[in-house]
Amino acid sequence: MKGKIWSGLKMNPRNGQESGGLSSWIGDLGPSGEEQGDKVEGRAQEGQYVDSRPIEPEGKKPGRPSILKWIIFLVLIAYMLLSYFHVPILTRLGEYLIVQQPLKKADLIVCMEGKPVELGLAAAEVYKRGFAPKIFIPKEEPPDGNEVLKARGVHYPEESELLIMMLRGLGVPRSACITSDHPVGSALKEAQLVRDLAKAKDYHSIIIVTSPAQTRCTWLIFKHVFAKDEVKIIMTPSRYTNFKADNWWKTGKYVNEVIIEYQRLIYYTVKYLW
Numbered sequence: 001m002k003g004k005i006w007s008g009l010k011m012n013p014r015n016g017q018e019s020g021g022l023s024s025w026i027g028d029l030g031p032s033g034e035e036q037g038d039k040v041e042g043r044a045q046e047g048q049y050v051d052s053r054p055i056e057p058e059g060k061k062p063g064r065p066s067i068l069k070w071i072i073f074l075v076l077i078a079y080m081l082l083s084y085f086h087v088p089i090l091t092r093l094g095e096y097l098i099v100q101q102p103l104k105k106a107d108l109i110v111c112m113e114g115k116p117v118e119l120g121l122a123a124a125e126v127y128k129r130g131f132a133p134k135i136f137i138p139k140e141e142p143p144d145g146n147e148v149l150k151a152r153g154v155h156y157p158e159e160s161e162l163l164i165m166m167l168r169g170l171g172v173p174r175s176a177c178i179t180s181d182h183p184v185g186s187a188l189k190e191a192q193l194v195r196d197l198a199k200a201k202d203y204h205s206i207i208i209v210t211s212p213a214q215t216r217c218t219w220l221i222f223k224h225v226f227a228k229d230e231v232k233i234i235m236t237p238s239r240y241t242n243f244k245a246d247n248w249w250k251t252g253k254y255v256n257e258v259i260i261e262y263q264r265l266i267y268y269t270v271k272y273l274w
Contacts, residue, residue: 087246094245097261099215099235106132106234107203110194112210112218113138113184115238116163122209122238124170132207134178136197137163138190141183187218188268191225198231205232212237213248213257217264224272 082089109132111123123135140159149156164177178197184190194206210218215237222233248254 090249091246093262094213094243094248094258097213097216097258097265098237098245099219100237101234103129103131103207103236104205104232104234105130106205106207106232107134107201108132108178108194108198108206109135110190110206110208111135111137111163112187112208112214113140113159113190114214115211115241116159116166118211118238118240119209120163120166121170121240122236124167124172126207126209126236127172127176128170134176135167135172136178136180136194137167138184138193139180139182141185187214187221188225191222194222195225195229195231198226198229204230205234207234207236209236209238211241211257212243212245213254213261217261217268220265220268220272224268 103126109123109126111119126132127135137160142158143156146156160179164174164179167177168174180193180197182193184193197203198206208215208218208222215235219233219235226233242251243254243257248258
């Protein structure tokens, strides 16, 4: 029995190890650690590159971040910055809308349409300080249904009438108030009416009284309308308002006003560029 086993084993001519029947019984175990080292060393000596890194399982390669991920990331960054710096940022947005220039002697005070109480108080103050002898008061567009009221004998007081009445109570004579027969529906229309009046009366300087948040856009409109005329435009925001550049975002109506003013500013800027 023993002789048969030994006869089944043969010497490996390469390294003197026995091979043959035993390996056929238990299977090929592969080269030993020494043999692997010899092979690697031999290949290295022959100048062949041997990658000794461990083989990693193949998986899905990571792709580039999608556009949606970048948008979400940028929104989060913007939100963090706005949360931390929201007070100075919002204050700067409010300050940018306000244009105020030193008051000087002028030919006419222009009271813009919109807020008769705060604008009437400011116009009366400028008049009584002697900066201009006349006040232009715009006529508003009649509201829907006004003709029906007239037909039924009901008088609807116009904004210009209320403003004149208030100015008279503040010490401004009726003779100092100039009105227009044509109603205005926008700052652009009012600027065009004031330009016609300035040409007719030979005015060379005007003081525009309006709400603080509306001064930037109003100034842009009047500069464009009077671009070819030698008329000096002086902007003065009303101080009889609760709008403040450093806290406007705390009141809903001022938030809406700022949003609308920036929309108007973008619209007229693009319009006048073309």
